[in-house]
Amino acid sequence: MKRLTVPVAVLGLYLAVALLAPLLAPDDPNAVTLAQRLLPPQAHHLMGTDALGRDVLSRTMYGTRVSLLVAAAAVIVAGVAGVALGMVAGWRGGWLGAVIMRVVDSVLSVPFFLLAILVVAVLGPSLVNVVVCLAMVRWPRYARVAYSTTLQTRGRGFVRAAVATGAPGRWIVVRHVLPEVLPVAIVVGTLEFGLMVVYEASLSFLGLGVQPPTASWGSILSDGQQYIATAWWLATFPGLALFVLVLAVNLLGDAARDRLDPARRAAVTRRRLLRRAEPAEVTA
Amino acid sequence: MTAVLPRRRLAALPATPRYLAGRIGQSLLALFGVVTIVFFALRLSGDPARLLVPEGATAADIARVRARLGLDDSLWHQYTTFLGHAVRGDLGYSYVQNRPATDLLAERLPYTANLAVAALVLSLLFGVTAGAITALRRGRWQERVLMPIVLAGQAMPAFWTGLLLVLLFSVGLRWLPSTGYDGPLSLLLPSVTLASLSAAAIARVTRGAMLEQLSQDYVRTARAKGAGTWRLVTRHLARNTAIPVLTVAALELANLLGGAVVTEVIFAWPGLGQLTVQSVAARDFPVVQAIVLLASAVYVVVNLATDLLYGVIDPRVSSGGDHP
Numbered sequence: 001m002k003r004l005t006v007p008v009a010v011l012g013l014y015l016a017v018a019l020l021a022p023l024l025a026p027d028d029p030n031a032v033t034l035a036q037r038l039l040p041p042q043a044h045h046l047m048g049t050d051a052l053g054r055d056v057l058s059r060t061m062y063g064t065r066v067s068l069l070v071a072a073a074a075v076i077v078a079g080v081a082g083v084a085l086g087m088v089a090g091w092r093g094g095w096l097g098a099v100i101m102r103v104v105d106s107v108l109s110v111p112f113f114l115l116a117i118l119v120v121a122v123l124g125p126s127l128v129n130v131v132v133c134l135a136m137v138r139w140p141r142y143a144r145v146a147y148s149t150t151l152q153t154r155g156r157g158f159v160r161a162a163v164a165t166g167a168p169g170r171w172i173v174v175r176h177v178l179p180e181v182l183p184v185a186i187v188v189g190t191l192e193f194g195l196m197v198v199y200e201a202s203l204s205f206l207g208l209g210v211q212p213p214t215a216s217w218g219s220i221l222s223d224g225q226q227y228i229a230t231a232w233w234l235a236t237f238p239g240l241a242l243f244v245l246v247l248a249v250n251l252l253g254d255a256a257r258d259r260l261d262p263a264r265r266a267a268v269t270r271r272r273l274l275r276r277a278e279p280a281e282v283t284a
Numbered sequence: 285m286t287a288v289l290p291r292r293r294l295a296a297l298p299a300t301p302r303y304l305a306g307r308i309g310q311s312l313l314a315l316f317g318v319v320t321i322v323f324f325a326l327r328l329s330g331d332p333a334r335l336l337v338p339e340g341a342t343a344a345d346i347a348r349v350r351a352r353l354g355l356d357d358s359l360w361h362q363y364t365t366f367l368g369h370a371v372r373g374d375l376g377y378s379y380v381q382n383r384p385a386t387d388l389l390a391e392r393l394p395y396t397a398n399l400a401v402a403a404l405v406l407s408l409l410f411g412v413t414a415g416a417i418t419a420l421r422r423g424r425w426q427e428r429v430l431m432p433i434v435l436a437g438q439a440m441p442a443f444w445t446g447l448l449l450v451l452l453f454s455v456g457l458r459w460l461p462s463t464g465y466d467g468p469l470s471l472l473l474p475s476v477t478l479a480s481l482s483a484a485a486i487a488r489v490t491r492g493a494m495l496e497q498l499s500q501d502y503v504r505t506a507r508a509k510g511a512g513t514w515r516l517v518t519r520h521l522a523r524n525t526a527i528p529v530l531t532v533a534a535l536e537l538a539n540l541l542g543g544a545v546v547t548e549v550i551f552a553w554p555g556l557g558q559l560t561v562q563s564v565a566a567r568d569f570p571v572v573q574a575i576v577l578l579a580s581a582v583y584v585v586v587n588l589a590t591d592l593l594y595g596v597i598d599p600r601v602s603s604g605g606d607h608p
Contacts, residue, residue, distance in 0.1 A: 102317060103317060105310070105313070106313075106315075106316075106317030107318075109311075109315070109580050109583055109584050109587075110318050110322075110576060110579065110583070111541040111542040111579050112542060113543065114541065114542050114560065114575070114576060114579055117545065117560060117564055118322065118326075119325070121564040121565070121567075122325050122326065194439065201441055201443075202441060202442075202443060205443050205546065205549075206545075206546065206561060218443075221443060224447060225447060225550060228447065228450055228451060229455055232451055232455070235447040235448070236447075236448070236451070239444035239447065239448070242441060242444065243436075243439050243440055243441075243444065246439040246441070247436065247439035250435070250438060250439055251435070
């Protein structure tokens with residue numbers, strides 16, 4: 001897994017910046033100095049300053065905290081809720097399962113960013129509400145995979161054997177079904193993490209996310225749009241920070257999926273074998 | 285246990301009238317669920333009357349506005365009235381503009397439809413081409429150039445792509461207008477912005493499907509019989525990779541409709557996305573309900589149509605064969 005060294009290192013770097021932001025940031029992210037407004041990048045302000053004279057590098061560093069925190073919390077809340085509900089639906093079936101899965105279908109049939117905007121509008125914009133909103137919109141993704149994995153597992157020999165020995169349902173679910181569901185849910189969670197970073201930033205960009213003066217990449221970029229004709233640095237650096245993070249997370253997610261998915265794994269091995277045996281096979 | 289089969293298998297069942305009726309019923313149920321969730325969520329979000337009255341209005345004024353909008357009735361009464369009207373195509377009057385919500389939507393819809401269709405076409409063009417090339421030219425320079433672009437496209441949020449495009453083409457080079465709608469040129473930047481994410485997703489799925497097919501025996505047979513790459517792609521691979529590509533394209537439509545919100549805000553595009561942001565802020569319930577209903581309906585109908593198309597593209601689906 002050599003190709004994962006860089007993404008892991010990038011993720012580590014972001015984590016370090018988030019944790020050590022107060023030590024690493026050259027400036028107070030919220031210190032308003034109107035005399036220094038909209039300065040282009042220079043020695044004292046490597047990423048320039050914003051309309052209130054605040055240091056963009058410091059604000060971008062503090063923005064890392066918001067991004068990682070919101071994305072991690074959203075993935076965990078949505079994942080736990082989705083896995084629990086999906087497993088209940090798959091294990092119990094019946095009217096309860098049917099109701100849960102119809103709600104899943106309904107939520108998944110609304111373009112989810114629209115739904116996210118709606119939920120934030122209902123709850124009011126704040127850090128906690130962004131997490132709640134993303135979790136409410138994304139749990140069905142986990143519920144669906146948990147549901148189908150539970151159904152598949154329910155019919156397998158070791159679960160039937162456990163049922164036959166009279167083990168209590170709750171015990172079987174935790175001991176036998178959960179270990180099958182968990183890896184799948186973790187892969188979905190990794191793939192979702194990058195998406196959550198993007199959607200937190202999008203909500204903040206629309207003014208529906210974390211509220212000022214707290215620094216968030218989305219809200220800095222929103223300023224960037226306002227001053228796009230004069231201050232290019234506002235519209236570029238926080239976006240770059242976001243882009244690199246999401247790229248690294250996506251690469252990890254892909255790798256996790258490849259490791260897990262037996263069909264894909266088989267296809268990769270088959271292709272490797274083929275390539276070794278007949279190098280001219282795939283290209284023409 | 286037939287009632288709890290996972291969805292993927294349902295899609296592979298024969299397209300009999302009974303199956304069709306079931307799928308349509310399922311879609312209607314999903315729409316009904318959406319409308320219900322949105323209706324009650326909106327009612328929890330706060331009092332629109334407060335936002336409608338001018339500054340310094342008395343409690344009596346607010347009460348009068350509430351009564352006029354029917355917000356004094358019980359929730360259940362409001363809900364049943366709303367459903368009754370909605371079935372007849374009446375989605376209520378906008379609180380803010382005092383016009384039917386459906387009129388407002390009809391006015392904005394063409395702009396968003398233009399944008400979404402242009403973006404879908406662009407992303408299919410780029411996605412399918414890039415996916416096919418990277419699969420056919422594995423390990424060559426074409427793959428080494430295109431794959432990073434695809435990976436980057438997937439990690440670029442729409443609003444940043446949009447800002448960069450404006451920065452480059454409007455502010456820097458002054459080639460293109462940055463905001464508003466005047467003429468077909470102004471469609472260019474917004475649709476490229478909106479297409480970027482979907483294009484990457486479509487490229488990856490096309491590539492995956494192509495690679496899968498390329499390792500099949502029939503490809504080797506076709507090659508052995510002297511088929512060139514072009515013939516192989518058009519005669520053999522196109523049909524066999526169409527299903528996954530079509531599926532992801534239908535799913536991407538949801539992202540396009542959602543992404544349109546941010547894109548429209550960046551480019552001051554007078555479509556449904558901007559209307560959404562404004563209506564949510566003003567708690568204009570009827571308009572928000574109408575938008576969500578419309579977006580979900582489009583999504584559900586497109587996915588239903590895709591399911592039915594499977595049978596046309598791949599006869600194995602409709603003959604009930606065990607297609608994975």
